[in-house]
Amino acid sequence: MAKEQGRKLIAQNKKARHDYTIIDTYECGLVLTGTEVKSLRQGRASLVDGFVSVESGEAWLYNVHVPEYSQGTWTNHSARRKRKLLLHREEIDKLDSKTGETGNTIVPLSLYFKDGRAKVEIALAKGKKEYDKRQALREKQDTRETNRVISAVKRKERGQL
Structure with missing residues (x-):
């Protein structure tokens, strides 16, 4: 089977661009389980209430809804669990220091597959x-x-x- 090429959009958070002024964007990988990947390949996810938090030097994605995989067994994931983001150390440190400032937050903008790997585009944003x-x-x-x-x-x- 040939490897996927390009970018396949799964979910987009259009409301984030309305509610926030985007300061900077980052593309980062996600640590997912097998059933989450299969559910995402079916094109099912919601970024509406999602946000990113930096805790003890690691970035975590919260409240992103990835529904349970329909053919999954007892190994199925929970729909709104926190997911680890894969970013470089300098990027995590920069995001951590910027969110310490008043009014800044980190929101997910889009979730997609890039060359077969799940990626999320996050943005450092200021509330409008x-x-x-x-x-x-x-x-x-x-x-x-x-x-x-x-x-x-x-x-x-x-x-x-």
Whole structure:
């Protein structure tokens, strides 16, 4: 059997980009059990309540829901167990010092397979206030509206020529 190539997305946390200002992103591996990998290969996972914590020099991923594997036996995993993240020592130390600052946290952005290995993209993020969220949404709507008007004008010009 040929080895998988490229990136196959399993789950994405779209709400994180709305709720947080992303400062820096990291790609890291996950320590998983066999049934977790099989469940992820079926494309089933949820990053909604997930967060990362650094404890005694190791990074841990919490509250990520990977449902139990349907054909699993007594060796099946628990759905919301904490999972160890594989990062370089310098990255862990940097994340640990940055989360000590007020308002910073680490959130998972996406979970995917890269060349057959499970990876998670995490981000050092700062929480947005409610008015920041509204402002970002308003800016997004404004740019969408201006792009719509510009494309309509261009279509009209093409039709007249």
